[in-house]
Amino acid sequence: MPASRQSAPPAVTTPSSSTSAVSPAMPRKLALDLVAMRDWPQSDCAAWHAALRPGDPLDDPGPLAGRDVERISKFCAAYGRWLGFLSESGIDWQAASGLDFLVRENVGPFMTRLNAALAPCTVRAYLTELSTVATAMAPDRTFDVLNAATRHIWRTAKPVADKRGRIVSARDLYDLGFELMQGASKRTTPLKAAGAFRDGLMIALLAARPVRRRNLVSIEIDRQLTRQGDLYWLSFPAEEIKTRRPLEFPLPSALTNPVEEYLARFRPFLVARNGRWKDEPGKALWISSDGSRLKGGRIHRRISERTQERFGHPINPHLFRDVAATSIAIEDPEHVGIVLAILGHSTIRTSEASYNQANGIEAARRYQSVIAAYR
Known part of the structure; x- marks a missing residue:
């Protein structure tokens, strides 16, 4: 059935300095090799594994135990990036x-290197991850310089770009998702059809329920995604949510048939693929073209590319959360508090400070036009 819709830090250049600003036209990519864990010093490998050690009746868990796979991958990359910088700087770290x-x-110099290529908030994330890893790998040591640098950038880092120019309405994203699903059968190959339907379903789901990317990636059938009556539900336990508060909500009824079609037709087709790097996906909802679980980076690329084609600029998965808060503020300002439930925030202040890009004048104007339409 085709998818249908019913209605005191180091003395270095900081992100706040004019010399560290990243031009909007500059590619935000750090040309720095990451050292793979297999090439870390033996003592670092041992410390890393100790940090990940699960607890048992006789030993406490390591500081990083219980973190989700995507987070652990970022922590590993953070330390590999640090070793890569040391190598680039000609520092011999292999024996220590x-x-x-x-x-x-x-x-x-590491901060200066990051500031030269990355946006301030990305630098902040990289330093925070490195600080977390260092403390986890050596809990008895203090890293005063790194911790001071991290605290400093948390105080000073500001987003480089105003996101308002990239915001579109949630309805436009929802429509794009359905158009991709409805047009999937017209694609030139079965693989392209499956990819279009999958991407469309991801976009429509995110437009309706903008969960964080790691939660989107983690969805498994009969675990986070379940059928209850006529609707599909998403449920995430507290340990999988950034705010450590469980999330549970139904998907719109208009998505029931598309989810059914994906599960019955397109997901089995993708799972049957045998790419060179295939890993068995288990019950993962989102499947790649090689038959593996679709990972966070590839989901980011697929959604960014699909939205770039439609809107002329990419809308990444995280920006869907800005879209949700802004759409509510413009279209239903009297009930802006519902953004708490949609985004899983603990306070409305978080939603307003982090995500709401609505211009106050535009929000008021549109709200007045809605009122006038019902008179």
Whole structure:
């Protein structure tokens, strides 16, 4: 059935300095090799595994135990990035531990290197992840310089670009999702058809229920996604949510048939694929073209590319959350508090500060036009 819709830090250049600003036209990509974990010093590998150690009746769990796979991958990349920087700087770390080089003489240039290529909030994320990893791998040590640098950038980092120019309405994203699903049968190959339907379903689902990317990635059939009566529900336990509060909500009824069609037709087709790097996907909802679980980076690319084709600029999965808050503020300002439930925030202040890009004048104007239409 085709888818249908019913209605005191190191003395370095900081992100707040004019010399560290990243031009909007500059590609935000760091040309720095990451050192794979297999090439880390032996002591670092041992410390990493100890940090991940699950608890048992006789031992406490490691500091990173219980973190989700995507988060662990970011932590691993953070330390690999640090070792890559040391190599690029001509520092011989192989016989020691990369943690020993987290001193002012190295942390300062590392920040400068990041600031030259990345947006301030990305630099903040990279430093925070490195600080978390260092503390987890060596809980008995203090990394004063790195921690001071991290605190400083949390105080000073501001987004480089105004996101208002990239915001579209939630309805437009929802429509795009359905158009991709409805047009899937017209694609030139079965693989392209499956990819279009999958991407359309992801976009429509995110437009309606803008969960964080890691939660979108983690969805498994009969675990986070279940059928209850005529509707599909998404349920995430507290340990999988950033705010540590469980989330549970139904998908719109208009998505019931598309989910059914994806599960019955397109997902089995994708699972049957045998790409070179295939890993058995288990019950993962989103499947890649090689038959594996679709990972976060590829979901980001697929959604960004589909929205780029339609709107002329990419809308990544996280920006869907801005879209939701802004759409509510413009179209239903009297009930803006519902954004709490939609985004899973604990306070309305978080939603307003982090995501709501609506211009106050535009919101008021549209709200007045809605009122006038019903007179």
